[in-house]
Amino acid sequence: xxxxxxxxxxxxxxxxxxxxxxxxxxxxxxxxxxxxxxxxxxxxxxxxxxxxxxxxxxxxxxxxxxxxxxxxx
Numbered sequence: 762x763x764x765x766x767x768x769x770x771x772x773x774x775x776x777x778x779x780x781x782x783x784x785x786x787x788x789x790x791x792x793x794x795x796x797x798x799x800x801x802x803x804x805x806x807x808x809x810x811x812x813x814x815x816x817x818x819x820x821x822x823x824x825x826x827x828x829x830x831x832x833x834x
Contacts, residue, residue, distance in 0.1 A: 766798050767799070768799045768801070769798045769800045769801060769804060769805075770804060771801075778794060778798055779794070787809055787812055787813065
């Protein structure tokens with residue numbers, strides 16, 4: 762029996778596929794998607810860029826909060 766892979770060619774399809782897996786590191790998540798789906802690499806690259814920007818923004822905010830807390834003390 763042949764199992765056809767679902768094609769992920771839109772950001773919405775990609776988001777549906779990773780539902781519940783966002784906690785994984787981007788390298789593991791990307792490999793999971795490539796192993797289990799037919800993934801449009803442009804969509805995967807856009808997701809990775811957005812994911813890294815979000816992570817960097819979260820770290821920047823955390824660092825700013827930490828700096829503010831240290832300044833207040």
